[in-house]
Amino acid sequence: MTTASTAAARRISYQLETLWDYDYVPTHHELESLYETAKKNQWNGSTALDWSRSVGKEGPVLNVQMAFAGCPSFEGKSDAEWKDIETLVSSWRLSQFLHGEQGALMVAAQLVNSVPDLDAKLYASTQVVDEGRHVEVFEKYVKKLHKIYPVDPLLKALIDEILSTDMWQLKLLGMQLLIEGLAIAAFNVMAKQTGDRTLGDLLDYVLQDEGRHVNFGYFALRRSIPELPEARRQDLEDFALRACDAMYGRDERTGFMSIKHAYAELGYKDPDAVYAEVLATSMTMKMFNRFLFTEVLIPRLQRLGLISDRVAPRYREIGLIE
Ligand SMILES: [Fe+2]
Ligand SMILES: [Fe+2]
DSSP, X not given: OOOOOOSSOSOOOOOOOOOOOOSOOOOOTHHHHHHHHHHHTOOOHHHHSOTTSOOGGGSOOBOOTTTTTTOGGGTTOXXXXXXXXXXXXXXXXXXXXXXXXXXXXXXXXXXXXXXXXXHHHHHHHHHHHHHHHHHHHHXXXXXXXXXXXXXXXXXXXXXXXXXXXXXXXXXIIIIIIIIHHHHHHHHHHHHHHBOOHHHHHHHHHHHHHHHHHHHHHHHHHHHHGGGSOHHHHHHHHHHHHHHHHHHSOOSTTSSOTTHHHHHHHTTOSOHHHHHHHHHHHOHHHHHHHIIIIIIIIHHHHHHTTOSOTTTHHHHHHHTSOO
């Protein structure tokens, strides 16, 4: 068991206004039922999941064979080689979600301080507890696998920008809408890929919580964006475009590239070439991207008015809108 030793910075400095709300007047009526559901659906990671099953080298993890189908570098592998691939790739992937959950925990805590309305602060307080529990269960699970991989540089850069901004709307857009949107899509795929019931249950429980978090972000942004000065609204647009451009893995410059460390560990001499090959040939990757961007993220951004004529041409160039 190796823990993450990483060159990524541990300290982020930022200035954030903390706001009191002395009005005690409910403003976000749509958050009422979300808050009630959040209180009702709390679960305990220690007891809700069966931690006694063998996973990783001794049992099933994520079945990644489908994801690599059609990639020449992954053809003709023996069962033992597949076991290694599965264990390392699962470790890398789940490590990124572990880091992402820690980022979400810190962003949710910032939102308690910075959102102006008390009912939104109360909702955010439930998300702090949810994300704490997600960090707990992912940490416990990843530690049963190969190792905790360092945080991916793209994920780290996005979360750092979300943590350092003084705009709470950008925090909601970046974390609740984009990163948690990505997480939900990926958790759904992984829940189907896994042969391990503990991981399947873990993902089911986490998904219930994440659905609320995305709704929270969407409701709060839908209310706030029309009231923003144009320059700040454009800040949101620019961030969404930059994040989608970087996260949409389509060539050797985009996507979460630190998986190359796992490829190198698996013995591939040219991890850059394997990365490019997987992007070019993996049907699972293509289907995932199509689902995530064209069915989930882009329609949501359009409904929020964040794909204006100013930024639409660039989305078109990238291939994310028609
Ligand atoms: Fe989470
Ligand atoms: Fe979340």
